[in-house]
Amino acid sequence: NPWTISPSDYTPLTDKPLPNDNLEWLLDELLSLTKQTHPNSRQASCIWLLSIVKGCGEREPITERVQALQNVFMDLLCESNDIVQDAASKAVCVLYDIYKSEELLQTLVKQLTSGTRQVAQVTSDTKLFEEGQLGSAPTGGNLTTYKELCSLASDLNKPDLIYQFMHLANHNAIWNSKKGAAFGFSSIAEKCGEALKAHLSQIIPKLYRYQYDPTPSIQASMQNIWRVLVSEPQKIMDEFYNEILADLLENINSSQYRVRQSCCLALQDFLKGSGNRTIHDAVNSMNDLWTKLFRVMDDHHEQTRLTATRTAKILSKLCIRGCDVSQGKAGVKMVEAILPPLLNVGITNSVSEIRLICLQTISELVTSAGKQLKPFLPKLIPALLQATGELESTKLSYLSTMLGAQSQAQEAIDSARASFAKSHFTTETVSKVSPAYSSRRSSVDRIVL
Template structure:
């Protein structure tokens, strides 16, 4: 350091040099000149600190150094900051106060000396393009100034600047002359009282996204914090500062807080962090949705670190791990998995899964909250587009899609966590869990949630049947409330759960369940109720067969009725998925259909009677079909009192208007009477007589509905034929009008073989009506033959009329009508009493034979249909046989014989040998007669 000798006049150039630097070179436009001038000025201040010229111009020197601070060159900034530190040390107390005020005002407001800019001025240096000349650098000093202001010690800004800005040059041997280490040590002593406030802020500033600030603050930190335990000492203050600044208005502060927290929590023990865990998770969740991408990335990094730390904390033993689980779960469940931010949801679920794997039995106290929350998340985390697609899809597509969605939900991380929790449940937890599960079953709207709940119930029923037993009734009730869901996949899931749950339930609860299903099935018309009943009973039969057998008296009659359910609107004709399920239940639980019906006869009749009394026509038809099966299976062994019960139920079902499916009742009546006619002849209390049955059937024959009328006629024909009752007079009132009604005709002998002769211009309705009329005619002819009695008086009254009616229809009819007439002729001639005794009424027989033989020529000469020719030959054979047996050949005229022989001769060229031989034989027999 220069000291001028006393009493010696010296050539002092300091004033000139100082003036040149301050007035000429510091304001220069050339940054290199300013940098050189700044170094000169620092040297002057350092070496000539006692010179009066220097001490008298401290304020101007500070202004000069401040102006260089905003230069983009780092060396210039470092030199200027060192100079400012020295200027501050040289001043007195008053001077220092003034200097501090000036510096703080300059740094905080950003005011600086303006440099004139010429065409040669270098604004950007090297690779610094795009970096404002004052932005980054000056912001560093603003942060330092703000730090000092917060401590209420603005003069400390000089110490910060000394510590923050030391270039590599200052650590060299030449730079050591400037005494940086001494300055740092002195600053450290002065800053020691402020460390509690200073350390948290400095720690955070080390992670500032601005490189200059980060380097500056790291320099200060390294100089001040020589004891590595200082962070542990002030951990609580650092955490409070960092967490509170996670939501700061400035993005740089938010980002630096995230990165600082990420560094701070690594390797920490549970006791250090546990009080702040909930706040950290919740605040970081908010920051993860920040508007700035770099902040979001920093938050994501910190959350992943926090997740790892928490999982590690849960692995440990003792109360700390239990407390960690207790603190974390509410935040993750209430704020995490229900968040609108996908990243938050994803991280929360991943953390929950990891915790569930490591925490083990420590999850048990929280299972009643954790399991319902995760089950709800199965729906909330599902992409909403799936619901839209499900609504737009067809029923078949929807079913396949729902099945895939439920499968995905069951294999999801949430369900994996739920299954882990279930392994640690006991009675103490079930008391809280079951009510929440029931509530979720009632209020849950998503397919994933409903399917997940059902899966949990199945697991409980399998893993802890004794523990779940007291709650089975409530769970069954909740499942029943939701089993008629519109999704078949949910229905199956609920039915699956009920199938397992009934094993743990009381007998009274199961009985109540089955009775409710039976009531639904009989009374509810919606298909969803019927399918849910089928699925539930089938599941019980499959998974709890012993329970079903214990309640077989309720379940199996319902299954028998369900077997006869017709196909739904979306199912193929003749096939019903529900009916298949019911059939499986029935077949797996009875000793053969015959034995099953006999075993549960009373119950079967009771349930079919209820079905027949239903307001639904479909259910009536189903009951009728079930009753018909009972009759069919038990025909050979149906005796009193069951015979009376069955017939009474069937006849009672006939009363009232016509409904679709009522034909099944008529088929059942025909079947029962046909097979049990002997038993019905015996008088028995509570058993309808044959006459009562016939009366009821004849009443149905008079109904206007043509399709139903045909079913009633067939029934009447079978009943009268098997019982040998004579009600032909009543039948003719119904049959004759039908037969005489206009019917499709062939249009001439040459075209008798045509099946149909429709007008090309007729519409579809006309065609269908015509087909129905033909069918009615065929049915009437069939019934006519079946109901032809062996009563002499009745035959004497109707024999000629019936013969004329049939002969007339053989002439100009289609082949189907001809066939039906020929089939009716067989029972007519078989039972014709005129052919049994000679001389009864020869003239009447002659008339009948004459008319018949003339009519038979038409079907015998039918070239197109061999079935017609075959049937006609059968009728001729029967007539020839009966005449021969009664020896009444004289009643067949020569003309009639010739007609038959002529028609039979046309069959000599028939393609079928059997017909040729039969025709030849009949010709010989007729020729051989006198």
């Protein structure tokens, strides 16, 4: 009686092996149910399969279908339903415990790093988005199933809108796939031991970035794997410093706003100090980093733009500290690395936030770097003066054109222009630079003239 006797206390009435017919039939039925699109069928079959794998994992029908079961559970890991993902991750862990499948581990790594999944069938009732994720239709109805999305596209007389919805749904599925892989991966990470070491260079850079994903559920899943996988964070960060930085630079201008945002957030912590590294370890990437960060500071997505601006401010402070006179040759190398993007791209940029950060950085750089700036003076001062001219108030230019024939008004405008130039960041910075380098005065005068 299953209600009064636990499985461990049960003694079979016969020593004969149990017949496989019923188990084979049940497995085939459940595997076919997992291919259906109805979420309830997939959830129920997933939980049934988990129970069977846990209780009968080493029986012949399971062994014969282990590859099919692995594929099914990997697909179920991609569901948006947390219950299904949790059950599938436990089943993956059970299968790995029994069969120690290297293929299963490689599939998990691939799904975690790239987010690939099998092509899913779609019916009219297939749920593509969670309730409220896309808001509501003009009539007040939901926008969750394929049928409802088609109906909205038809009502708006924009049939091509359904393709945009499906693109969003695919993007959503990819991140669910990564989150699902995180569920499964965290379950077996502790048991894999040496088997995982071969994949660390592939996993660590992406996993570090995923921890900063703007979606809380994705973020929590990835942080959980990081805690399980990385027992010594400082050591790992030191070992994979260059790989992590390369991954962040590669993805900071991604077409997906959440990836751009996560890169900016990750850089804020990464650059402050990872392992035994300092900002000088990233000196060769400074030109690339500043240039790409400028693009994100002009992002169409507001939150991403604000995040990039905060990252630029942190990077500015770190660079100023790295250029300090006390840093010696490393400071000179940092100055050489950051001045080109600041002068060539930053201070004349059309985005005011970019100009402001660059000018503030250069202004503070003059104080901290001291005589280390001397070799760069011929490039620095012309760029600052050019920035002063390009950033002149458009209103003053307009008034000068309109009132050019009136000498009195023109004198007042010229006076205002001179006042603006004197108070401008660039002029103040030039004033800081010039007295400090008397030996360069003649060349500076030639440049100004």
